[in-house]
Amino acid sequence: MAEQEFTNFIHNIIDKDLAEGLNGGKVVTRFPPEPNGYLHIGHAKSICLNFGTALKYGGKCNLRFDDTNPVKEDTEYVESIEEDVRWLGFEWDKLLYASQYFDIMYDCAVKLIKAGKAYVCDLTAEQIREYRGTLKEPGKESPYRNRSIEENLDLFERMKNGEFPDGAKILRAKIDMASPNINMRDPALYRIAHASHHMTGDKWCIYPMYDFAHPLEDAIEGVTHSICTLEFEDHRPLYDWVIRETGWEHPPKQIEFARLNLTHTVMSKRYLKALVDNGDVTGWDDPRMPTIAGIRRRGYTPEAVRDFCERIGVAKANSTVETELLEYCVREDLKNKTLSKMVVMDPLKVTIRNYPEDQTEMITVENSKNEEDGVRQVPFSRDLYADRSDFMEVPVKGYFRLFPGNEVRFKGAYFLTCEEVIKDENGEVVELICTYDPETAGGGTNSGRKVKGTIHWVDARTALPITVNAYESLFIDDEEGNSVVNPESLKVFHAFAEPSVGELGAGEAVQFFRHGYYVRDEKFSTPEETVFGRIVDLKSSWKKK
Ligand code: ATP
Ligand code: MG
Secondary structure (H helix, E strand, C coil): CCCCCCCCHHHHHHHHHHHCCHHHHCCEEEECCCCCCCCEHHHHHHHHHHHHHHHHCCCEEEEEECCCCCCCCCHHHHHHHHHHHHHCCCCCCCEEEHHHHHHHHHHHHHHHHHCCCEEEECCCHHHHHHHHCCCCCCCCCCCCCCCCHHHHHHHHHHHHCCCCCCCCCEEEECCCCCCCCHHHCCCEEEEECCCCECCCECCCCEEECHHHHHHHHHHHHCCCEEEEEHHHHHHHHHHHHHHHHHCCCCCCEEEEECCEEECCCCCCHHHHHHHHHHCCCCCCCCCCCCEHHHHHHHCCCHHHHHHHHHHHCCCCCCEEECHHHHHHHHHHHHCCCCCEECEECCEEEEEECCCCCCCCEEEEEECCCCHHHCEEEEEECCEEEEEHHHECCCCCCCCCCECCCCEEEECCCCEEEEEEEEECCCCCEEEEEEEECHHHCCCCCCCCCCCCCEECCEECCCCEEEEEEEECCCEEECCCCCEEECCCCEEEEEEEECHHHHHCCCCCCEEECCCEEEEECCCCCCCCCCEEEEEEECCCHHHHC
């Protein structure tokens, strides 16, 4: 992958650290997901930032699974996360698990107890909350705060040995119950949880809390710059306290940045998991999901996602980015990579009255806007399909596609004039009878006449039936402005495609002329049914008006 060119306030901090000779000139970062779900597009920002920063400085970036909470974690998630990071184009220096450090973390806790900096507390969770105080009022000290070091060591060991039920005791840091920063009011370091862990099995029944574990993980790995999201800013004094009190030669530095928020999207593994569990979507990789697995299947490219992450930049203030910017990046990337095919989404039969009944000819059509992509031959006969959206029985002002009496260009073929409209017993238009002008062969470029409209078409005799999933936003805002699941996030079309669409490979993005970018969806396709999904639409000039 190309070296990252971008710069931001984090790089300014690193530049300064390097200039001061900190960390022996090394830059080590990490991407530390909790394996409790699939990664989403917000994580992509963190991945690009952590791996991109290491690349920029010739440093190293670890992929570390922050697996200190045994109940919610799963190897399925571990595997998906590895795949997602690689798909984005990054390779980690080391693949690590926080659970590998449980022994060291335990020793660090013992060290704190011996230094009189931690104690075992018997207050219930509710009591702890009461004792903690508020932003305006200081907290109260726990009656267990002044237990002797010997008693604390004994109780902590017995916690480890499984002598107490969940919630009966916790290990707390002894810092300052009157601190204006609530995180410093004797925070929990270890809790009891009799639960099997995906890596360590039943070895442990006590697990370290995030605020204790995370700085230690960073310190153990020699991380120099621990980049995290803004909500951890108030935890930084505790991060530094843990590092200082447990004694490390090269203390890592925590730097916070604003998390990515996208309009019409919810980014929280917990919420996305609920969608999967409720059956609101077909899985974590549903093409409508804002997960990396979802957008990959949708047909978004790693290049587009990296471009997006670079464009949004890295800031210290939270903001919400328009989903349209991500879509723009996808279009920008696909427009030069894809060939164009003709597909009729909502087929309306077109019959050319004066075209020889038994004849099929091959029409030459450009493969894309780029000349070097060449041309292809597409069959054409008197029986065609046009898109219903290209017809209006009573045209509005300025309409120049198919309507009775109007002449339009059938792309690459001839000028056709709509002569007659055939309806069924319900009054619905079912067929257009047209005539063609043989003098306009080749799209009428040499005919001396001009028509305003060019529409796409498919030969009915050789048409390939395909199913097209057109995706809309998975979320819409309700009346209170909250994101809720959009009941119309999927529109299904029974479309007809020119024959060469059948030769497209799985995952090969294609432009359906005048519709947008699409890709064949292997998971939804069956031997009887070929399913394409819409990656992103084109910006239609007509729709906007
Ligand atoms: P979620 O609430 O969705 O589970 P999380 O922050 O708990 O997110 P982690 O697995 O802990 O998820 O995240 C791994 C890394 O990705 C963290 O460093 C976190 O700060 C970062 N991250 C998560 N969400 C975003 C986001 N929306 N924008 C930028 N970075 C993010
Ligand atoms: Mg989390």
